Every structure is written in C-alpha cells, then in structure tokens.
Amino acid sequence: MSRQGQSPKTGRIAFQGELGAYSHQACRDARPDLEPVPCRTFEDVIAAVKKGDADLAMLPVENSTYGRVADIHRLLPESGLHILDEAFVRVHISLMALPGVEIEELEKVRAHLVLLPQAASFLARYGIRGEAAADSAGAAAELVQTQTRSVGVLASDMAAETYGLNILARHIEDHAHNTTRFLIMGTEPDTRPRGEKMMTTFVFRVRNIPAALYKAMGGFATNGVNMTKLESYMVGGHFTATQFYADVEGHPDDPALARALEELDYFTSYLEILGVYPAAPERDG
Numbered sequence: 469m470s471r472q473g474q475s476p477k478t479g480r481i482a483f484q485g486e487l488g489a490y491s492h493q494a495c496r497d498a499r500p501d502l503e504p505v506p507c508r509t510f511e512d513v514i515a516a517v518k519k520g521d522a523d524l525a526m527l528p529v530e531n532s533t534y535g536r537v538a539d540i541h542r543l544l545p546e547s548g549l550h551i552l553d554e555a556f557v558r559v560h561i562s563l564m565a566l567p568g569v570e571i572e573e574l575e576k577v578r579a580h581l582v583l584l585p586q587a588a589s590f591l592a593r594y595g596i597r598g599e600a601a602a603d604s605a606g607a608a609a610e611l612v613q614t615q616t617r618s619v620g621v622l623a624s625d626m627a628a629e630t631y632g633l634n635i636l637a638r639h640i641e642d643h644a645h646n647t648t649r650f651l652i653m654g655t656e657p658d659t660r661p662r663g664e665k666m667m668t669t670f671v672f673r674v675r676n677i678p679a680a681l682y683k684a685m686g687g688f689a690t691n692g693v694n695m696t697k698l699e700s701y702m703v704g705g706h707f708t709a710t711q712f713y714a715d716v717e718g719h720p721d722d723p724a725l726a727r728a729l730e731e732l733d734y735f736t737s738y739l740e741i742l743g744v745y746p747a748a749p750e751r752d753g
Contacts, residue, residue, distance in 0.1 A: 477520065478522055478523050480504075480524075482512075482516040482526070483525075483526040484506075484510050484512070484528075485507075486606045488605035488609075488627030488630035491650070493624055494557045495526050496626070498553065499524065499526075499652070505521070511543070513525045513527060514527075514549060518548060524654050525654070526651075528648050528649070528650050529649055529650065530648070530649050531582075531647070533586070541699065541701055541713045545671045548655070550656065550743050551652070552653060553651075554649060554651055555652060556647050556650070557650065559646040559647060560625070561579075562622070562623065562625050562627075563587075564623060564627070564628040564635050565619070565636055566616075566617055567632070569636075570636075571636045573617055573618060574594070575597070575619070576596060577622050578598075578600075578607040578611070579604045579623065584600065587622055588642060590637070596620070604622060604624070604627060605627045607621045608631045611633065612631045621633065658745075659720070661719055661721075662746045666717070667696075668718060668720055669715050669742045671712065671738075671740050672684070672736045672740070673737050674712070675737050681712075684736060687728040687729075687731030691728045692724055697713070701713070716728075719744060720744060
C-alpha cells in the first residue's frame, strides 16, 4: 500500500519543470519509490494525474522568501485533486559549470529569476552577472547543449548530478531559511487520522453581509483552532468575488474543528475541503 492509502497504479509522480528542478528533488525526497515525471506547466501536472499517467502530483504552493506561488491557489480548487501530504524542500543554491571550467572563467550565470537575487552577494564578490532563465534545471540542460565555458548555472545539486555539470560552490544563497512548501495530491481523498498532528486545507467565499469574514473567523478563535494560513485572491476576474484559502491544525472530525467549520459554513456561500493530511515534521523545526 502507498502512503496515501491506495495502491499505486503507475508508480509515477508528476512535477512541473525539468529533471533536476527543486520540484524533482521534492519528489525524490518525499516519494523515492515513485518515478518522477517532468511536465511543462502546473496544468500539465494536474492533467497527468487525472488522465492516469501518474499517481500523484507534486505542486509547490509557497516559499518562505517569495510567498505564494503564482496561480497555484486558483488551480487547486479547480483541479479535482485532493491533498494527501505536504513536503518541505530547503532551497540550497549551487554554482555549476562545464567540467574543467574554473570560477574565474565565468562571465555570467543563468538561473530562474527568483534564484538570482538570493545569490547576489556571492555573484558580486566574483564579478559575475546574472541572466534570467525560464527555469534553473532547464538552464543546466541548455548549458550542456551549448558547451559555453563562460556561462555557469545556479541550481540544485541534483541538477548538476542530472546533467553532468561540475559544482564550483555550494550553498551560496544569502539567506539560510529559504524553503519551499509542496503539496502532494491525488485523485482520491484520504481523511484517515495519520500522525500526531493533522492539517486541514480548505477554500471558502463569505456571504455578502457586513463583517462576514470577521464573523466567519470567530469560530476558529472561540474553539481554539490554530489557523496557520489565510490568503485571499480574486476569482472570475471580479474585484468583488473574493475567495479565501486556509490551512488549520486539526482533523475535521476533531470536536473543536468540527464546530469551527460548522460556524464557518453558516457565513459562507462556498466551502470546500481540499485535503486532510499529516503535518510535516518541518513545521516544528
């Protein structure tokens, strides 16, 4: 049996990006028994699972430095998938180049736009300029194709391993806390209590009445339910149509959370639980 309580059909897990991406690392760390399947977009990841080409989807939802991953909160409720687990990946940045190249030979490095500022101090120290790429693992693959000795790449150790590049420097990020949180999703929900601490993720829209959000949140406070995340975003392109995404500690069958959700339902026009899953150990780290 797999960890989410159902037998795997394909033995595969889909992720967005190229082999060697941080999402690939998340797959290897969290589901080492499954074959990672790279996909071009988040939509392609979801489609791969829904079509049966993969058992699970690995989707990034937030980063400790840059916040919410663009578009992902819009995609999750529409995906038809259910959250089964969460995984955290510490984003370590390595500088890599072609075998035999010294760091003094590099004129520029290529990486995803969000990685370049995180290694700004290191690049300035060596006088190397940064150039944005569509994704870092893809930049590593392209470097192998072009064989350009004056170009390096900022990416994960896995990218260097995957494409046969030489790591010139490890852990060059300016901030030591940078971590990305991923959700592992599948077609069937698993609401069994698993582990000492459970998490529940849901989306909702409040009714069009005064102080609706304040009243809706009151049930969590009075019942002592810890809400670890609450974000709002527009739906349907309308400024008045606001949807909220929330993570709370607990299982829906826990008396306190059950009461809070019942009270929330009274003040909402839409409420959907996206998943019930064990809290990852990194939450307490």
